[in-house]
Amino acid sequence: MREKIAVLMGGRSLEREISLASGKRVCDALAERGYRVLALDVTPDLVQTLRTERPDACYIALHGKYGEDGTIQELLEFLGISYTGPGVTASALAWDKSVAKRIFVEAGIPTPAWITLTADAFKETGAATALDLVPEAVGGFPVVVKPSKQGSALGLARIESDADLPEALLSALSFGEAALVEKWIEGPELAVSVLDDTDGGSVVLPPVEIVAKSGLFDFSAMYTAGETDYYVPARLPDEVAAEVVSLARQVHDLLGCRDVSRVDMVVDADGTPNVLEVNTSPGMTEISLLPMAARAADMTFQDVVERIVRAALARSG
Numbered sequence: 001m002r003e004k005i006a007v008l009m010g011g012r013s014l015e016r017e018i019s020l021a022s023g024k025r026v027c028d029a030l031a032e033r034g035y036r037v038l039a040l041d042v043t044p045d046l047v048q049t050l051r052t053e054r055p056d057a058c059y060i061a062l063h064g065k066y067g068e069d070g071t072i073q074e075l076l077e078f079l080g081i082s083y084t085g086p087g088v089t090a091s092a093l094a095w096d097k098s099v100a101k102r103i104f105v106e107a108g109i110p111t112p113a114w115i116t117l118t119a120d121a122f123k124e125t126g127a128a129t130a131l132d133l134v135p136e137a138v139g140g141f142p143v144v145v146k147p148s149k150q151g152s153a154l155g156l157a158r159i160e161s162d163a164d165l166p167e168a169l170l171s172a173l174s175f176g177e178a179a180l181v182e183k184w185i186e187g188p189e190l191a192v193s194v195l196d197d198t199d200g201g202s203v204v205l206p207p208v209e210i211v212a213k214s215g216l217f218d219f220s221a222m223y224t225a226g227e228t229d230y231y232v233p234a235r236l237p238d239e240v241a242a243e244v245v246s247l248a249r250q251v252h253d254l255l256g257c258r259d260v261s262r263v264d265m266v267v268d269a270d271g272t273p274n275v276l277e278v279n280t281s282p283g284m285t286e287i288s289l290l291p292m293a294a295r296a297a298d299m300t301f302q303d304v305v306e307r308i309v310r311a312a313l314a315r316s317g
Ligand SMILES: Nc1ncnc2c1ncn2[C@@H]1O[C@H](COP(=O)(O)OP(=O)(O)O)[C@@H](O)[C@H]1O
Pocket: 112, 144, 146, 150, 151, 152, 153, 154, 156, 182, 183, 184, 185, 186, 189, 216, 217, 218, 264, 266, 276, 277
């Protein structure tokens, strides 16, 4: 029998159900490849279970808070068990959109104009003062309001005028201490997946173009079959497609991603791809974007999962 892999899934995040679906498929893929698979819903007895079972590596199929933000990574470092995806720092950087976007700007990577507003600023300076900052920072409407640390478009809204801003901000701030107001970019949306090679390089899978029928790729558009059309590879002019691929690899490296990532982008009217965010534990469900891209590159789901897990195993002492 091959190595023992614990697949971590579920947990307490708002994306628990998605993670259970990702985890189930990852378990099946690993079992088909002959690994000994331990499916672990993340509950308070996780540490005890890992200490008893001593897996050779953990596959992190968690999405969202605690799974993608560096928390579980820190725990696994402490236990001395290698795991898939980036380490503590890169996970935390990518998870916090306002931090990641500051890093993009410093590196000259296009990202939509934005302002970060914290719940404290909102309370201390008053909502009116905080909202006065928005037009200068972001330009005109429409804008997107979203929690700085969240996924699956939870707490995210597209806002057409300043009258709707306070409510959207309060809703985004209910998910955490900081929210972004970001310029809406009208143009093709792309999800670009990156897989590391064993030799230190990486491959960028064909970009997936996303067309939500409602006009907004929200939670329902992401997870309800038929609400969104996907084009793989994306319908882009050659030079834009080349730029998208190079940008994805650059962003993956810049944040210190490892094994796998998915970079979300929107191409603006000038043909410039703008990076929205980087996902360090991309969805692996039946209708997720990374598996879709892999199929277009003639990689099976099992190939992808095995490649990711081999990278983690190569790091195990
Ligand atoms: N600035 C923007 N311009 C256009 N669309 C956006 C913008 N920000 C977010 N979106 C839309 O909302 C979706 C979710 O936003 P994203 O920043 O990727 O956060 P999440 O972590 O929730 O996936 C994106 O996939 C995109 O469809």
